[in-house]
Amino acid sequence: MTDSIRTPASANAPVSGGKSPAGAPSHRRNNTPWSVRLALAFLVLMLIVAIGADWVAPMDPKAMNLGARLRPPVLFGGSMAYPLGTDGLGRDILSRVIHGARISILIAVAGTLIGAVLGTVLGFLAAHFRNGVDQLLMMLVDVQAAIPSIVLALAVIAFLGNDLILFVLLVGLDGWERYARLSRNLVRGASGAGYVRALKMAGAGAGRIHARHVLPNIAGPLVVQATLNFPGTILLETALSFLGLGVQPPETSLGQMLGDGRGFLLNAWWIAVVPGVLILLTTMSVCLLGDRLRDRLDPMTATGR
Template sequence: MSDAVLPAVTAAPPRRRTRVPVAVAIGLGWIALMLAVALLADVISPYAYTALDLRNRLSAPVGIGGSWAHGLGTDELGRDVLSRLFHSIRMSLLIAFGATIIGAAFGTGMGFLAAHFRGWVEQAVLALVDFSASLPFLILALAVLAFFGNSLTLFVVLLGFHAWERYARIARGLAISAGAQGYAAAVRQLGARPLRVYWRHILPNIASTLIISMTLAFPEIILLESGLSFLGLGVQPPATSLGNMVGYGREYLTRAPWILLAPAFTIILTTLAISIVGDWLRDRLDPTLR
């Protein structure tokens, strides 16, 4: 009786675990902390961010002569800096999230419009893109806010139009490329409407690139909001934001530097963390780098 020849079984190569770099892990942790602070600002704030305590105005933080009653000190009106910092983080993140979504939605829509109609519509969109890219956004923002006033809704919408041309170029190029591929043409031949083709088939395939662009634009919007609020054209009292706190703290830089330093360091660390995570996502999701 001959021995049966068993087929050789080859073990599948073990899957290599992806290690997250230390800098990226720290950045993700900081972003998670900022989101938690924004969500729980009302709960974790020791005082109301508008509460005045004139007897403790310009009180120093703990460690340099202050008390635990005001861990990060107080400002010129005796308001608790820590409480104002928590609510400022919430306001700045809300503005940045809203503006980023508006810019991405508008730019992607314009890019799809140019990719679908081509011809004079495409030329008009590209001309608008070039005009927007060549116009200094800060000067435009100063002019619009000075003329129409300091409405928070207008402020968010205005910031949303920052760098929308970046999304328009990306969406147009990727939509044209996807349209030349088989899956988009097959869906069209089945009778799908253009809106369904772009929304259900093309957009999911280019979403990773758009998300990476959003993570890279997010810190830019935070810095723009901080700069405009610093100049007095952004968030208005009694509301507060990180740039608003820096703007008020500059007058007391020599007497009470903690008023300015706390929001300034928060801006620096948040933008740095988002930039690091955005660069890492770009490297992870780019198929040409695998």
């Protein structure tokens, strides 16, 4: 009787030309959308160019040549000596974009790390101590969320002056409350897990449990949050530099170049358009990569894949 209802072996065998179930994961690993692949390739290229800016840039970004000022890009009647044209002081746009991208990426990465570390630590403290500490930290989170980052940065720079280290710290304060809320909720959820209870029964201290066991288990959502916050950090740096409150001459950044080009939009549009397009592509690429990481690392969305 049992033999009559047993599933035949041929029913589980792969069809002709197909792969065995063991080969299924390799198929799922190769279903990355082409847009995400392009975004990742663009970000890798940006990182390589930013690291090797001193060797990649064809000219000195600070060198002025008033005889070659406002030259258009090569595709719009310019010369190959200045592929992306020149600005109002005759400086090579391509060289300035390369060096500006390095500074903008450095500020954005440092700011993102500062916000992630600060918010995660405060979230762990709120989840661990609870009661009054939790209420105080969550009140600070609400205050930070209610104040626009650019308004806070403008106020601090107006009182303390403009300094690159201070500017990086201000950019880093953008979005820390998101990490604090996320890490607090994740730690609270993990505190009831079996492995945490077992570690407590074994006599492990709270610091060891959080640092060596809880943090690695909640790192995925925090990394996704960092990739989603990174474009906002770049845009904040761009906005402050556009207003003249960020990177100061003779150094340059993409936001500063965008601000310098606003007075030439009618007769030399490339001064603002070139860094603007690069900012757009960078933020879009990071957003695409962040969405993909969220789909892969978030258990709520990954279970449906």
